[in-house]
Amino acid sequence: MIKIAIFGFGAVGQGVAEVLLKKREALRKLIGDFRVVAVTDSKGGIADEKGIDLSKALEIKRSRKRLPEGTTTLDVINSLDFDVCIEVTVTNIENGEPGLTHIKECLRRGINVVTSNKGPLVVAYKELADLAEKKNAKLMFEATVGGAMPIIKLVKNDLAGNEVYAIKGILNGTCNYILSRMEKEKLTYDQILAEAKELGIAEADPTYDVEGIDAAAKLVIIANSLMDMDVKFEDVERVGITKITPEAFEVAMDKGYTIRLIAEVDKVEGILRVSPRLIPIQHPLAISGTLNAALIKTDLAGDVVVVGKGAGSKETASAIISDLIELYRCRT
Amino acid sequence: MLITIVVELKDQPGQLLKALEPISRLGGNIVSVYHQRDKITPLKRIPVEITIQIDERKVEDLIEAIRRNGVIVRSYNEVRLTATTSLLLIGHIIHTDLGDTINRIDSTGFAEVVDMHISMPQLNQPSTAMITISATSDDNLKKAIDILKKTCREKDITVIEPLELQ
Numbered sequence: 022m023i024k025i026a027i028f029g030f031g032a033v034g035q036g037v038a039e040v041l042l043k044k045r046e047a048l049r050k051l052i053g054d055f056r057v058v059a060v061t062d063s064k065g066g067i068a069d070e071k072g073i074d075l076s077k078a079l080e081i082k083r084s085r086k087r088l089p090e091g092t093t094t095l096d097v098i099n100s101l102d103f104d105v106c107i108e109v110t111v112t113n114i115e116n117g118e119p120g121l122t123h124i125k126e127c128l129r130r131g132i133n134v135v136t137s138n139k140g141p142l143v144v145a146y147k148e149l150a151d152l153a154e155k156k157n158a159k160l161m162f163e164a165t166v167g168g169a170m171p172i173i174k175l176v177k178n179d180l181a182g183n184e185v186y187a188i189k190g191i192l193n194g195t196c197n198y199i200l201s202r203m204e205k206e207k208l209t210y211d212q213i214l215a216e217a218k219e220l221g222i223a224e225a226d227p228t229y230d231v232e233g234i235d236a237a238a239k240l241v242i243i244a245n246s247l248m249d250m251d252v253k254f255e256d257v258e259r260v261g262i263t264k265i266t267p268e269a270f271e272v273a274m275d276k277g278y279t280i281r282l283i284a285e286v287d288k289v290e291g292i293l294r295v296s297p298r299l300i301p302i303q304h305p306l307a308i309s310g311t312l313n314a315a316l317i318k319t320d321l322a323g324d325v326v327v328v329g330k331g332a333g334s335k336e337t338a339s340a341i342i343s344d345l346i347e348l349y350r351c352r353t
Numbered sequence: 354m355l356i357t358i359v360v361e362l363k364d365q366p367g368q369l370l371k372a373l374e375p376i377s378r379l380g381g382n383i384v385s386v387y388h389q390r391d392k393i394t395p396l397k398r399i400p401v402e403i404t405i406q407i408d409e410r411k412v413e414d415l416i417e418a419i420r421r422n423g424v425i426v427r428s429y430n431e432v433r434l435t436a437t438t439s440l441l442l443i444g445h446i447i448h449t450d451l452g453d454t455i456n457r458i459d460s461t462g463f464a465e466v467v468d469m470h471i472s473m474p475q476l477n478q479p480s481t482a483m484i485t486i487s488a489t490s491d492d493n494l495k496k497a498i499d500i501l502k503k504t505c506r507e508k509d510i511t512v513i514e515p516l517e518l519q
């Protein structure tokens with residue numbers, strides 16, 4: 022019996038809960054019996070070692086906006102017996118909290134961790150990876166980069182044995198949406214940003230996306246986890262998309278290019294940067310809408326390209342569930 | 354275009370000036386002057402390699418003028434630019450001394466701006482330019498791009514680099 026605790030019950034946490042409910046039988050066949058023993062949000066939670074009623078938890082969270090007070094995430098970690106934590110609390114790339122403490126405390130107790138939270142990995146990837154190894158626990162983080170687009174396990178498993186020497190990717194769907202709309206509509210950045218906000222694609226304060234911060238955070242995770250590097254967020258050279266004009270697209274298109282925000286790490290050239298780049302129109306990275314994509318350069322397999330949905334609660338849940346299955350598949 | 358001229362100078366004061374004077378007179382820009390002291394000729398002349406940026410149509414006149422000044426011109430060659438790439442600039446390109454921006458590349462001696470397509474801005478709006486740079490090698494092209502990026506950072510111009518240098 023796999024006992025699961027979910028920390029964070031926002032879009033992603035609820036998305037995971039829904040998939041666990043909806044696919045219960047299919048999942049059982051893959052990983053065996055499981056039950057959710059706790060869910061928490063910022064103010065409270067529900068916990069029971071015998072298993073909680075997930076649909077009721079969803080209902081409570083949705084109708085009352087919060088889970089019952091009294092049970093905190095740290096209470097759950099300290100007093101409940103469980104095997105794996107799904108850490109999907111808010112991102113903080115400055116100090117990684119609260120996720121960093123949650124993840125450390127779980128790993129320290131030998132509890133496996135599956136997370137979509139970039140913060141702790143950006144701040145302390147190496148420390149967490151070492152801790153996991155020491156404690157014989159697993160840290161899974163497919164959902165931190167590229168949402169449903171497979172990249173972490175793709176490189177670790179399917180491209181195992183290759184040396185990945187460079188990755189260039191579109192790692193932020195909001196920026197890609199804005200740029201591809203500017204390309205098509207020849208409207209200004211501000212006009213398209215307003216549209217993206219209205220559609221819920223951009224946040225009220227879009228800084229985190231449009232200044233390349235989110236993409237840079239993901240790039241740091243990629244470099245450290247897939248390319249055996251040891252880089253920090255501050256090491257990323259970063260230029261956002263706010264200065265791009267419709268005329269820039271016109272001039273670029275004249276020469277057969279479009280413009281996209283590209284995150285690039287190159288071990289050979291010593292490159293670690295997020296910046297708008299000219300992309301040939303037929304290039305596989307010249308994708309439109311909120312998609313993410315990555316071009317992975319390897320020594321044996323050559324170039325590999327992946328494209329997928331970079332965000333959304335269901336899409337992110339997909340990556341989390343695939344990590345969960347990877348953790349427990351062999352047991353059945 | 355970019356050319357290098359190798360002249361042989363007597364080891365006496367005022368010799369270099371004889372070689373350089375026609376260059377400025379004909380509107381050329383001196384990029385570098387390199388005395389090859391380790392290659393002194395049997396007649397004790399010093400070979401000097403001069404790299405200059407000059408209008409292609411004036412090269413023959415220039416060589417002629419240097420020779421008329423009594424300087425031996427051993428050889429002259431166009432510097433071949435083998436690596437080329439285009440970049441996009443967005444910002445107040447014209448008001449931030451475009452000539453200076455271009456000159457910082459051209460004065461390297463290993464790279465030059467070979468093409469520029471500016472889309473004229475509306476009043477007070479940033480303009481956009483597609484700038485094409487050629488250099489003598491891939492490495493020098495990268496160096497030129499770094500110089501351009503640094504210059505543009507100073508001038509608050511956004512540089513959009515190509516995904517790959519072709």
Ligand SMILES: NC(=O)c1ccc[n+]([C@@H]2O[C@H](COP(=O)([O-])OP(=O)(O)OC[C@H]3O[C@@H](n4cnc5c(N)ncnc54)[C@H](OP(=O)(O)O)[C@@H]3O)[C@@H](O)[C@H]2O)c1
Nearest residue numbers: 029030031032033062063109110111112119137138332333
């Ligand atoms: N949404 C996506 O498409 C997506 C894609 C990839 C990765 N991610 C990452 O996944 C994580 C979750 O994203 P989201 O969209 O679900 O965010 P969200 O809707 O803002 O949810 C965040 C959740 O974290 C909870 N939380 C905050 N502090 C906590 C604490 N100390 N203990 C327990 N829970 C705490 C919040 O509680 P309250 O409900 O009480 O506020 C909220 O339920 C983030 O790190 C995000 O960057 C999201």
